[in-house]
Amino acid sequence: MVSAFDIRRGREMNSKKARVIAFYLPQFHPIPENDEMWGKGFTEWTNVAKATPLFKGHYQPQIPSDLGFYDLRVPEVREEQAKMASEYGVEGFCYWHYWFGNGRRILERPFNEVLESGKPDYPFCLGWANHSWSNKTWKKTAHFTKDVTFIEQTYPGEEDYILHFNTVLPAFKDHRYITVDGKPLFLIFDPEAISDISFFIHLWNRLAKENGLEGVFFVARLSSMTKLSLNNIAIKDESHERYQKYLDIGFDAVNSDTQRYAEAKVAGFFNKASRAVIRKIAGNFTAHRYEYNEIMKYFYLEEEKREYIFPQIIPRLDRTPRSGNDARIYVNSTPEKFEKALVRALKLVENKEPEHRIIFLQAWNEWGEGNYIEPDLKFGRQYLEKLKKAITGD
Numbered sequence: 001m002v003s004a005f006d007i008r009r010g011r012e013m014n015s016k017k018a019r020v021i022a023f024y025l026p027q028f029h030p031i032p033e034n035d036e037m038w039g040k041g042f043t044e045w046t047n048v049a050k051a052t053p054l055f056k057g058h059y060q061p062q063i064p065s066d067l068g069f070y071d072l073r074v075p076e077v078r079e080e081q082a083k084m085a086s087e088y089g090v091e092g093f094c095y096w097h098y099w100f101g102n103g104r105r106i107l108e109r110p111f112n113e114v115l116e117s118g119k120p121d122y123p124f125c126l127g128w129a130n131h132s133w134s135n136k137t138w139k140k141t142a143h144f145t146k147d148v149t150f151i152e153q154t155y156p157g158e159e160d161y162i163l164h165f166n167t168v169l170p171a172f173k174d175h176r177y178i179t180v181d182g183k184p185l186f187l188i189f190d191p192e193a194i195s196d197i198s199f200f201i202h203l204w205n206r207l208a209k210e211n212g213l214e215g216v217f218f219v220a221r222l223s224s225m226t227k228l229s230l231n232n233i234a235i236k237d238e239s240h241e242r243y244q245k246y247l248d249i250g251f252d253a254v255n256s257d258t259q260r261y262a263e264a265k266v267a268g269f270f271n272k273a274s275r276a277v278i279r280k281i282a283g284n285f286t287a288h289r290y291e292y293n294e295i296m297k298y299f300y301l302e303e304e305k306r307e308y309i310f311p312q313i314i315p316r317l318d319r320t321p322r323s324g325n326d327a328r329i330y331v332n333s334t335p336e337k338f339e340k341a342l343v344r345a346l347k348l349v350e351n352k353e354p355e356h357r358i359i360f361l362q363a364w365n366e367w368g369e370g371n372y373i374e375p376d377l378k379f380g381r382q383y384l385e386k387l388k389k390a391i392t393g394d
Contacts, residue, residue, distance in 0.1 A: 016089060017346050017391050018357045020313075021178065021185075022364035022373070023127065024093040026110040029072045033106060037135065037150060044368040045069045047321035054287050054327065059378060060320050062367065066375040072110040075119065082120035084374075085364065088384040089391045092123030092178050093364060094187060099128060099164050101154030106133075115171055125178040126168060127187035127221070130194070155194055158203065165207045172213060180252070180355060183208075183217035187255060191220040191246055201250040219310065220246040221255040224301060225264070235264045239303040253308040255360050259317075262298035263328070266290050287325060292316065292333035296341045304348045312360040313338075313345050315383045318370025329370070335382035342390035361387075 027044050034042045049069070051061040064070070066084070070077040085093065095114075098106045114124065133151040171177055172184040179185065186204075191197055205215045224239035239261075243254045267290070304311040316333035349357040363371050375381045388394055 015392070016091075016357075017393075018349055018359045019091045019355075020089060020359050020361050020387070020391060021092055021094050021125065022085060022090050022361040023366070024095045024364045025366050026072055026095055026107045028070060028365070029107075029109065031107060031109075033133075033151065043071075044321070048367045051321040054320060054325065054329075055289075058320075058329075058331075060318070062318065062370055062372075063377045064367070064374060065377050065380060073113075075113065075117065078110065078114060079120045081364075081374075082122035084384070086122060088381075088388040090361065090364070090387070092125065092176075094125050094127045094178075094185075094360070096129040096189075097126040097168070099130070099167070100132075100151055101156045101160055103160070103163055103167075104151070105167075106151065111171075115174060121176065123176050123178050124171075125185045125187070126171060127189060129189045131190055153193070155196070157196075158199075161200055161203055162207065165204050169207075169211060172208070172216070173211075180217040180358070182214045183252070184213065185217045185219060187219040187221055189221050191222065191251070198249050217253070218251045219253045219255050220251040221257055222246060223260050224256060224258045224303070225261045227260070235261070235268075237261060237301060237303075239301050239309075243303060243306075243309060247308065253310055253356075253358075255310050255312065256301065256304050257312065258299050258301060259295075259314070261301075262295045263288075263290055265298040266294045287320070288328045289331050290329070292330040292337055295330055296337070296344070299341065300344050300348060305351070307352050307356050310356075310358040310360060311345050311348050312362045313342060314362045314371065315373050316370060319368070320370065321368045335379060335386045338383055339386040339390055342387065346390060 025044070030041050030043060038046070048063075049061060053060045067077065067080060072078065082093075095111045096107075097111070098108070100106070111124075111126075114120065130153055132149050132153045134147050134149045168186075172186075177184045188194070188197075194200060201216075201218055204218075208214070208216050220243075222242055224237060224242065225235075226238060226242075239256065239258075243256070246254060267288075299314075300311060303309055314330075315338045317328060317330040319327040320329065345359055349359060361373065363369075363373075365372050365374050367374075373383045373387065375384070
């Protein structure tokens with residue numbers, strides 16, 4: 001039976017130029033692991049508030065306005081976020097989901113409370129952030145400081161994969177869960193790290209069907225190029241080969257991540273290579289600065305016009321709170337420049353089936369990376385207003 005929620009969501013989908021799904025970081029509340037590593041009460045707000053300008057005209061610290069320095073344990077905050085996202089045309093949140101193997105989870109409280117309470121009544125899906133946590137996860141330490149892993153990402157095999165599936169099954173069955181082709185969307189941050197990924201996909205699809213679902217719609221988040229090495233002078237778009245490989249493995253779609261490619265094209269090989277050598281010798285010495293408009297020149301690829309390749313949009317980036325002098329920064333981003341980038345992204349999906357016009361927003365609230373669309377003191381809701389205008393015409 002089709003619910004009123006599904007009917008409303010269907011109407012909204014058809015009225016928009018794209019299905020914008022925003023990555024959502026659930027880190028903004030204290031947890032024992034962060035207390036132990038960084039000090040009592042640590043959240044990423046700790047880094048955000050301490051950030052300082054690295055050069056003349058550098059916008060730091062970047063301070064939230066409408067929602068303030070919120071705590072995601074507070075239900076009213078989550079309600080306000082959903083209300084705001086819905087008002088400005090975002091279809092739903094993709095909550096980063098942490099599962100380290102052997103049942104080990106972290107930062108699960110905000111999403112668990114959303115699931116169990118039924119509030120907010122707003123679409124969501126899960127993205128598996130399958131990476132280890134180290135002393136550099138939330139803040140870059142000084143050069144030559146040992147990178148200590150304090151939560152290791154593991155892949156124990158079938159028994160753990162079944163436990164993982166059963167843990168997320170209630171979310172998959174929730175009427176708010178975002179679906180594609182009738183299946184719940186599940187994104188994997190680093191599919192290349194899972195050696196038996198094909199087995200994992202087949203297992204979860206079988207379990208889904210055994211539990212009354214049509215399967216799982218798996219999305220691989222992939223960079224459009226491999227990491228540059230000092231022996232590789234060519235800066236090459238490798239998206240077709242890389243994306244097709246994971247579609248052939250069993251993924252239903254790819255979330256195309258072009259940041260590494262765009263940065264390499266803007267900086268040039270010799271710049272990147274010489275900087276890497278200097279860093280090894282002298283440590284971090286200055287931020288990696290890229291003009292936002294220059295990044296956008298290389299940010300979108302023809303490959304993203306394919307039906308099941310989902311591009312992304314990025315309003316701005318400034319990793320100063322996490323990385324200090326070694327930050328990557330897209331300088332001179334403005335709401336107007338973001339709007340122009342949005343228009344280009346929409347062109348990539350305009351000829352796809354309405355259900356497949358998915359664009360991932362990087363991100364809703366990655367404040368520690370200066371990668372957010374929530375209102376701040378400088379721009380207010382201007383980025384959100386440009387988003388709404390582009391995807392709804394309002």
